[in-house]
Amino acid sequence: MKNIKNQHKDLMDLLDQVPGVKEHMEKFEVQMAQQILERRIELGLTQAQLVRIIQQQGERITQATISKVESGDSAVGADTYNKILHALGGAAHIEIEFGELPKSAQLALAYA
Incomplete structure (x- = not known):
């Protein structure tokens, strides 16, 4: 039986093939959600346990x-986000990788 990390990855790979999902997955809150969920699972914590850790702080x-x-x-x-990140060990590094500008922004820059 596959572990939960592999199941999650398989699901994410499948979702990447659905129209509109890529754009949704690029949203800030979705990327934060994914990283927070992965870290909580990596630490073996339930949501209830994470709540208790945050409350103990x-x-x-x-x-x-x-x-x-x-x-x-x-x-x-x-x-x-700060409460949760702190309870999960803190955010050692956050990096934003920009993609290609949308065509509407490219046109606006061309006429600026």
Whole structure:
């Protein structure tokens, strides 16, 4: 039986083939969700255990909030990300890799 990491990767590979999914997966909140979920699983934590760790650090958060973050909810604020990232070991490095400009932006630059 495949482990959960391999199942997740297989699912992500399959989703990449669906129209519109690539654009969705490039959204900030979706990329953060993916990294947070992967780190939590890597550490062997449940959402409830992560909530307890954050609460032990003196912060307030609910399991529902963790679920929203891991599902890529766009209404998540920086403070919530900071609480979760700190509990998962901190963000040692965050890098943004820009893709090609959309055609509309290229046209706007051409006429600027």
